[in-house]
Amino acid sequence: xxxxxxxxxxxxxxxxxxxxxxxxxxxxxxxxxxxxxxxxxxxxxxxxxxxxxxxxxxxxxxxxxxxxxxxxxxxxxxxxxxxxxxxxxxxxxxxxxxxxxxxxxxxxxxxxxxxxxxxxxxxxxxxxxxxxxxxxxxxxxxxxxxxxxxxxxxxxxxxxxxxxxxxxxxxxxxxxxxxxxxxxxxxxxxxxxxxxxxxxxxxxxxxxxxxxxxxxxxxxxxxxxxxxxxxxxxxxxxxxxxxxxxxxxxxxxxxxxxxxxxxxxxxxxxxxxxxxxxxxxxxxxxxxxxxxxxxxxxxxxxxxxxxxxxxxxxxxxxxxxxxxxxxxxxxxxxxxxxxxxxxxxxxxxxxxxxxxxxxxxxxxxxxxxxxxxxxxxxxxxx
Numbered sequence: 408x409x410x411x412x413x414x415x416x417x418x419x420x421x422x423x424x425x426x427x428x429x430x431x432x433x434x435x436x437x438x439x440x441x442x443x444x445x446x447x448x449x450x451x452x453x454x455x456x457x458x459x460x461x462x463x464x465x466x467x468x469x470x471x472x473x474x475x476x477x478x479x480x481x482x483x484x485x486x487x488x489x490x491x492x493x494x495x496x497x498x499x500x501x502x503x504x505x506x507x508x509x510x511x512x513x514x515x516x517x518x519x520x521x522x523x524x525x526x527x528x529x530x531x532x533x534x535x536x537x538x539x540x541x542x543x544x545x546x547x548x549x550x551x552x553x554x555x556x557x558x559x560x561x562x563x564x565x566x567x568x569x570x571x572x573x574x575x576x577x578x579x580x581x582x583x584x585x586x587x588x589x590x591x592x593x594x595x596x597x598x599x600x601x602x603x604x605x606x607x608x609x610x611x612x613x614x615x616x617x618x619x620x621x622x623x624x625x626x627x628x629x630x631x632x633x634x635x636x637x638x639x640x641x642x643x644x645x646x647x648x649x650x651x652x653x654x655x656x657x658x659x660x661x662x663x664x665x666x667x668x669x670x671x672x673x674x675x676x677x678x679x680x681x682x683x684x685x686x687x688x689x690x691x692x693x694x695x696x697x698x699x700x701x702x703x704x705x706x707x708x709x710x711x712x713x714x715x716x717x718x719x720x721x722x723x724x725x726x727x728x729x730x731x732x733x734x735x736x737x738x739x740x741x742x743x744x745x746x747x748x749x750x751x752x753x754x755x756x757x758x759x760x761x762x763x764x765x766x767x768x769x770x771x772x773x774x775x776x777x778x779x780x781x782x783x784x785x786x787x788x789x
Contacts, residue, residue, distance in 0.1 A: 427514070443594070451597070454625040462606065463626055465621030538700065540704040543708050545775055560672065579601065585650075599627075600625070600649070605628050605631060612632050612728070617723075619645065636673070636677050637681075638677070639674040659681065660777070676720075680720060685771050
């Protein structure tokens with residue numbers, strides 16, 4: 408391609424990327440239409456293609472990206488001794504790669520932050536204010552289900568839960584549960600590529616990450632080292648992103664629904680466990696911020712006690728895995744975790760989520776909104 412035409416094409420794509428971002432920030436209707444009619448095309452074509460690979464394509468894209476960064480630094484440092492034609496060609500190629508990155512991030516990630524929220528679509532509007540009484544009732548319900556399911560799960564000699572199938576069974580089941588949920592929620596219908604375990608799951612543990620949606624490969628990736636009870640909900644969470652639900656609280660809630668309505672007790676248990684920590688933290692905050700309301704709620708509904716098995720199962724990684732990970736880690740886990748948290752906060756805030764990673768806990772409001780009109784689902788004791 409001639410230099411002039413190449414420059415025109417480059418500028419045109421750059422302008423398109425800017426216009427798409429401007430439209431996304433200014434028009435929810437435009438983003439809704441994009442997610443409904445265009446985004447599924449990428450999943451059903453490119454997503455199917457990357458889904459053919461048994462490994463995470465996105466993970467290796469990241470590795471190539473890091474190699475490219477190192478190579479760029481080396482070339483820039485050796486600029487004076489390298490052929491000028493080579494340097495120009497390399498940085499011209501780099502400019503095209505950067506443009507493609509910006510366009511793909513816009514199409515597969517940034518625009519998704521500006522669609523109509525799940526609550527407005529299916530739950531009757533944005534979550535409002537809720538009483539401590541409602542919080543206690545939902546928390547008691549989740550605790551009672553966790554206690555019940557923990558007693559039904561098979562365990563090894565150490566007390567760890569054992570899933571009766573292998574990873575491929577978990578992956579297929581996650582896709583099935585999300586497909587079933589699509590019968591009630593239209594945007595969740597359609598094709599789901601199977602979730603893929605990350606090769607560098609040890610490093611994910613250091614980052615305190617259970618899963619990862621990768622927009623450049625349209626894959627749902629999960630941490631294969633995390634404790635087994637995290638994996639079903641994590642898989643469903645990442646698959647929710649592939650249907651345009653990019654907000655973490657919405658993906659948490661969708662994963663919860665997919666799991667707790669499953670006929671597989673391990674998925675069901677994983678769903679309840681996935682929100683237990685958020686409910687417990689909100690209840691603790693309520694005890695401090697509204698002690699009178701908290702006391703009245705506890706008087707009306709005795710707090711369900713968590714069984715020892717549930718407390719043990721509500722873990723990120725087993726002690727043995729932590730010992731192995733930290734024993735061979737190149738970087739300190741605390742440092743990696745802080746760096747990751749800072750990166751996630753910056754990314755979320757750049758996309759209009761003012762509370763950053765705290766937004767994950769907004770799943771509690773979605774739960775309270777969902778159950779507000781469905782308390783008849785609860786056992787009478789709650």
